[in-house]
Amino acid sequence: MLPDRYHDAIEHWRQHNFPDYPKLAEVWPKFFPKDDAFCLCAKVSEDISPDIEIGDDKGKPKALAPKELGPEAAQHLLGQIRAQASTEFGSIQQHQMTLFRAQEPQDKAWALRVMAEELRHGYQMVHLLTSSDWSPVTDTKPEDMVEEILSMQTGSHVLAAFNLEFDSFLDNVVFAAFIDRVGKYQLTMQRISAYKPYASSMPPMLREEAFHLAAGVIPLRRWVEHAARGDGYIDMPAIQKSVHKWFGRGLEMFGDERGGQTNVKFGLKDLNNRDAQDQYIQECAKMLDDLNVRYVRARFPDRTRDEADAIFARVAAGETVDGLSRDDLLRLPDRRFFRRRGEFAFQMVGTHGETFNDVETYVAHVLAALPEAYRASIDVKHWADMQREVVAGTKPLKEAMASMPRLARQAGGCPCGKSVRWVVN
Amino acid sequence: MGDVRIRPVNELDIEAICRIDERITGKYRPDVWEDRVVYFIRRDPDSSQVAEVDGKVVGFMLGEVRGGEFGMEEPTGWLEFFGVDPAARERGIGRGLTDALLAGFKKRGAHVARTMVRSQDAEIARFVAAMGFTPAPVSALEKRLA
Numbered sequence: 197m198l199p200d201r202y203h204d205a206i207e208h209w210r211q212h213n214f215p216d217y218p219k220l221a222e223v224w225p226k227f228f229p230k231d232d233a234f235c236l237c238a239k240v241s242e243d244i245s246p247d248i249e250i251g252d253d254k255g256k257p258k259a260l261a262p263k264e265l266g267p268e269a270a271q272h273l274l275g276q277i278r279a280q281a282s283t284e285f286g287s288i289q290q291h292q293m294t295l296f297r298a299q300e301p302q303d304k305a306w307a308l309r310v311m312a313e314e315l316r317h318g319y320q321m322v323h324l325l326t327s328s329d330w331s332p333v334t335d336t337k338p339e340d341m342v343e344e345i346l347s348m349q350t351g352s353h354v355l356a357a358f359n360l361e362f363d364s365f366l367d368n369v370v371f372a373a374f375i376d377r378v379g380k381y382q383l384t385m386q387r388i389s390a391y392k393p394y395a396s397s398m399p400p401m402l403r404e405e406a407f408h409l410a411a412g413v414i415p416l417r418r419w420v421e422h423a424a425r426g427d428g429y430i431d432m433p434a435i436q437k438s439v440h441k442w443f444g445r446g447l448e449m450f451g452d453e454r455g456g457q458t459n460v461k462f463g464l465k466d467l468n469n470r471d472a473q474d475q476y477i478q479e480c481a482k483m484l485d486d487l488n489v490r491y492v493r494a495r496f497p498d499r500t501r502d503e504a505d506a507i508f509a510r511v512a513a514g515e516t517v518d519g520l521s522r523d524d525l526l527r528l529p530d531r532r533f534f535r536r537r538g539e540f541a542f543q544m545v546g547t548h549g550e551t552f553n554d555v556e557t558y559v560a561h562v563l564a565a566l567p568e569a570y571r572a573s574i575d576v577k578h579w580a581d582m583q584r585e586v587v588a589g590t591k592p593l594k595e596a597m598a599s600m601p602r603l604a605r606q607a608g609g610c611p612c613g614k615s616v617r618w619v620v621n
Numbered sequence: 622m623g624d625v626r627i628r629p630v631n632e633l634d635i636e637a638i639c640r641i642d643e644r645i646t647g648k649y650r651p652d653v654w655e656d657r658v659v660y661f662i663r664r665d666p667d668s669s670q671v672a673e674v675d676g677k678v679v680g681f682m683l684g685e686v687r688g689g690e691f692g693m694e695e696p697t698g699w700l701e702f703f704g705v706d707p708a709a710r711e712r713g714i715g716r717g718l719t720d721a722l723l724a725g726f727k728k729r730g731a732h733v734a735r736t737m738v739r740s741q742d743a744e745i746a747r748f749v750a751a752m753g754f755t756p757a758p759v760s761a762l763e764k765r766l767a
Contacts, residue, residue: 228663230664230687231663231664402666403665403666403667406631406632406662406663406666407659407662407663407666409631409632410632410658410659410662410663413632413633413635414632414635414655414659417635417651417655418652418655421651479633482633483633486633486635486636489636490636490651493649493651501640501643501644501649
């Protein structure tokens with residue numbers, strides 16, 4: 197457990213940002229009857245290599261305190277922990293927006309559990325920031341680091357994926373399937389961290405993350421079946437548009453495609469950004485293929501497995517079979533589509549990899565591919581403004597990439613008017 | 622066929638598991654396997670295993686460590702569901718899955734693994750016997766409810 201003041205600060209944050217948390221205990225016996233009760237606590241794994249597993253210092257003992265790392269490596273590590281913490285708390289704020297629009301009690305209970313476990317992951321990060329001496333790395337005191345993290349709101353988080361508002365429960369589910377999947381990659385890469393307390397934190401988080409991915413994929417599997425039978429509420433175009441909303445933000449969570457070697461050199465991760473991203477893309481493509489297979493089976497219930505597989509293969513290759521065409525199925529957009537960070541930022545590439553020369557035609561293409569509610573958001577408007585300015589040459593690409601739709605709010609973010617620091621003090 | 626790779630199950634294996642089950646039973650039961658696989662992923666995603674050949678899942682084995690059931694307090698590794706694609710049999714896939722599952726059980730503190738086999742499933746009975754399972758000093762009882 198964290199010292200009382202930090203534990204209380206997180207509890208205070210939870211009251212304002214995750215008010216439905218108490219409902220988890222109510223639904224737990226019904227939906228997770230044999231599972232141990234949820235515990236808001238830090239967990240560590242003992243099953244971690246004592247030696248650095250990759251990079252320049254491979255074979256040397258892992259650091260047990262930040263000061264045992266080189267200054268630059270320690271800075272990178274601190275940045276990782278802060279970013280990880282921001283994602284954990286940020287995703288809860290997003291899920292909370294639309295949690296109770298879930299149509300199925302099970303979906304709602306699963307999302308509640310995901311949120312609670314994300315809270316535990318955030319708690320884990322606060323534990324890492326407050327249980328070691330970071331003074332050789334930063335002048336910021338631990339309580340100020342915690343204050344900064346807990347005062348972030350949707351719009352002021354470190355990564356863009358956590359600054360998008362959820363428009364419906366479809367976002368809760370697609371986010372779990374796509375964005376938590378990036379989280380799985382980050383945690384997996386960080387499992388070899390040269391900083392042992394961080395590496396030891398990863399296995400318990402990964403075990404919980406496995407369920408989070410299922411909490412995205414299973415509802416999607418059931419929705420596509422209903423969509424195929426025509427008796428559901430969520431159709432394939434709605435899912436496809438949500439994929440368009442989230443996929444690019446997921447890719448950008450890996451960092452610039454051309455980077456990541458420094459983390460490998462310092463022994464903090466075992467893959468560079470592009471390699472990790474490539475694996476992620478393959479996995480997302482497989483996820484959509486599986487959903488498409490489920491759709492085809494439901495659309496043609498009288499066909500055998502082999503016949504359905506053959507139909508899927510033909511449709512995927514571009515044929516129309518018994519009224520089913522490629523556009524009826526889900527597909528991953530091109531990795532360059534709707535990007536605002538990294539190697540492909542603000543390149544005008546469409547969902548299928550087609551390139552655009554005219555910015556207004558491209559903006560129209562992107563808008564048509566996004567969910568209607570999201571199109572009305574400040575985030576989309578900000579992207580379109582940046583896209584136009586980059587093309588016109590009035591905004592340097594670097595500035596556009598760094599630009600956020602809202603100013604980061606520092607401190608005082610607590611709705612009761614008391615900053616988190618007030619609780620700590 | 623390439624080398625066999627055994628790894629923990631994940632949510633993207635569900636369709637492949639449905640496919641294997643369908644090849645064995647002739648039934649497509651996605652809802653059933655979604656519920657089962659999620660149960661094991663939720664409780665202990667490292668225990669349950671799948672076997673891949675050339676990147677394709679050809680076998681699965683689902684189980685977990687529990688204690689206190691039927692008065693048996695000791696942590697017990699329960700082998701609950703498994704299947705190997707008929708086209709991939711006789712390649713040691715079942716043994717590889719069993720070895721990985723039992724190693725995981727042991728790591729989680731179990732000193733015994735248990736399973737149950739219906740009397741009419743002679744093929745399954747032969748398989749689990751070949752894996753070293755022997756009749757246990759417990760009786761499986763049932764009562765039909767009208």
